[in-house]
Amino acid sequence: MKINHKLMENNITSLDNKAVINFLKRNPKLTNGKKVEEFERKWSKWLGVKFSIFVNSGSSANLLSISYLKTKYKYGEIIVPSLTWVSDVTSVIYNNFKPVFVDVNLNNLAMSICDIKKAINKNTRAIFLSHILGFNGLSDEILKLVKKYNLYLIEDVCESHGATFKNKKLGTYGQISNFSFYYAHHMSTIEGGMICTNSRNICEVLRMMRSHGMLRESKLLSLKKKFQRKFKNLNKDFIFAYPGYNLRSTEINAIYGLNQIKSLNLNNKKRIKNFSLFIKNLDKEKYFTDFDMKNSCNYAFIIIFKEKYQNLYFRKKFERNLISNQIEFRRGTSGGGNQTLQPYLYSSNTKFKVIGKLKNTNIIHKYGYYIGNYPSLKRKKIFKICKILNNI
Numbered sequence: 001m002k003i004n005h006k007l008m009e010n011n012i013t014s015l016d017n018k019a020v021i022n023f024l025k026r027n028p029k030l031t032n033g034k035k036v037e038e039f040e041r042k043w044s045k046w047l048g049v050k051f052s053i054f055v056n057s058g059s060s061a062n063l064l065s066i067s068y069l070k071t072k073y074k075y076g077e078i079i080v081p082s083l084t085w086v087s088d089v090t091s092v093i094y095n096n097f098k099p100v101f102v103d104v105n106l107n108n109l110a111m112s113i114c115d116i117k118k119a120i121n122k123n124t125r126a127i128f129l130s131h132i133l134g135f136n137g138l139s140d141e142i143l144k145l146v147k148k149y150n151l152y153l154i155e156d157v158c159e160s161h162g163a164t165f166k167n168k169k170l171g172t173y174g175q176i177s178n179f180s181f182y183y184a185h186h187m188s189t190i191e192g193g194m195i196c197t198n199s200r201n202i203c204e205v206l207r208m209m210r211s212h213g214m215l216r217e218s219k220l221l222s223l224k225k226k227f228q229r230k231f232k233n234l235n236k237d238f239i240f241a242y243p244g245y246n247l248r249s250t251e252i253n254a255i256y257g258l259n260q261i262k263s264l265n266l267n268n269k270k271r272i273k274n275f276s277l278f279i280k281n282l283d284k285e286k287y288f289t290d291f292d293m294k295n296s297c298n299y300a301f302i303i304i305f306k307e308k309y310q311n312l313y314f315r316k317k318f319e320r321n322l323i324s325n326q327i328e329f330r331r332g333t334s335g336g337g338n339q340t341l342q343p344y345l346y347s348s349n350t351k352f353k354v355i356g357k358l359k360n361t362n363i364i365h366k367y368g369y370y371i372g373n374y375p376s377l378k379r380k381k382i383f384k385i386c387k388i389l390n391n392i
C-alpha cells in the first residue's frame with residue numbers, strides 16, 4: 001500500500017499567489033519597503049515582542065544574532081546543541097567565537113541542562129538554544145543559569161513557530177530570537193527569516209547590520225546624530241556604523257508572509273492534533289513516544305527507535321519500508337543529526353569543544369527520523385502511516 005507521503009505539501013497557496021499578483025498589478029517598488037515593515041509589525045504582534053526584522057532566511061537571522069554578540073565581545077565561547085541546524089554553528093564560527101557542543105534530551109530534543117552546567121565558564125558569552133521540531137527547549141533552570149552568569153540567551157525558533165513555555169510563545173524569552181520561513185516550515189515566505197527582540201538598541205544595530213551596517217537604516221535619531229557628530233568628515237548617507245551584510249528580503253516575500261500569517265494559528269492547531277494522533281498510534285515497544293508534548297507545535301512526525309531496535313538491521317528494514325511505501329523521510333532529524341561529525345568543523349582551523357559523549361544526539365543521529373506533518377493531512381492517512389511503521 002503505497003501512500004506517497006511527502007515531507008511537505010506545497011504550503012504556498014493559490015490565495016498567497018493571488019495576493020502577490022494583485023500587489024504586482026500596481027507596479028510597486030519591490031525592494032525592502034513598506035510591506036516588509038508591515039509584516040515586521042504583524043509578526044511582532046503575533047509573537048508578543050516589540051521589534052522584528054525581516055531577513056532573507058533563518059540562517060541570516062542566525063548570522064545576525066551572533067554578529068550582534070560580536071559587537072559586544074571580542075572573543076568567547078557560545079554553547080550550542082550538537083543536534084541543530086548547521087547555521088547555528090557556522091554563525092558562531094564566522095564570528096570567531098568558539099562553539100561548545102552539548103548533548104540533547106530525548107524527550108524534547110533540546111540542550112541538556114546537565115551539560116550546559118558543565119560547559120559554562122568565565123569565557124561563556126551566550127547560550128544559543130534551538131527549539132527542535134516544535135518542542136520547547138526552555139526550562140526555569142536554563143533561564144536561571146542565563147541570569148546567574150549574565151549570559152545572552154539566543155533562541156532559534158526556526159522549527160517551532162507557535163510553541164510555548166509557561167503560556168508565552170517561544171522566541172519571547174531570549175534577548176534575540178530567530179525564525180525561518182523556509183518552504184518546509186510552519187509558514188513560508190518562499191525563503192525568509194525573522195529576527196526578534198524587545199530591546200530597541202539591539203533592534204537598531206540589527207537593522208543596520210541587515211543593510212551593510214548603514215547608519216541611515218536606523219530609525220533612532222539620537223543614535224544617528226551621535227555617529228554624524230563623531231564622523232563629520234563622512235557623507236551622512238554613507239556611514240557604515242557596523243560591519244554588516246546585505247540580508248534584506250523583498251516586498252514580494254513580505255506579501256507572502258502577510259498572507260500566510262493569517263492562517264498560522266489555525267494550521268498550527270491542526271499540526272498539534274496530527275502529532276498527538278500519530279504518537280498515540282505508534283507502537284510504544286518499537287518507537288520512543290515519551291516526548292514532552294506540552295505546548296509543542298511540530299511540523300514533522302518524529303520517530304526514534306527504542307533501544308531494542310537500535311541496530312543496522314532494523315534501520316535498513318525501516319528505510320526500505322518507507323521507500324517502498326513512498327514515505328519521504330530524513331534520518332538524523334534536524335540538520336542530519338550530530339553536528340560534531342560534520343566535515344566543515346575539520347576543514348579549517350576551527351576550534352570547538354564537545355562536552356561529554358553526546359549519547360542522545362548519537363542515538364538520534366543513527367536511529368532518529370522525521371516525516372511530514374502538515375495541516376491538510378487526513379486522520380486516515382496518519383493511521384495508515386502508523387500501521388506501516390508498526391508492522392516493520
Ligand SMILES: Cc1ncc(COP(=O)(O)O)c(C=O)c1O
Pocket residue numbers: 057058059060062084085087088130131132156158159180181182192193334335
Ligand atoms: C533549527 C534551524 N535553524 C535555522 C535554520 C535555517 O533556516 P533557513 O533554511 O531559513 O536558512 C533551519 C532550517 O531549516 C533550522 O531547522
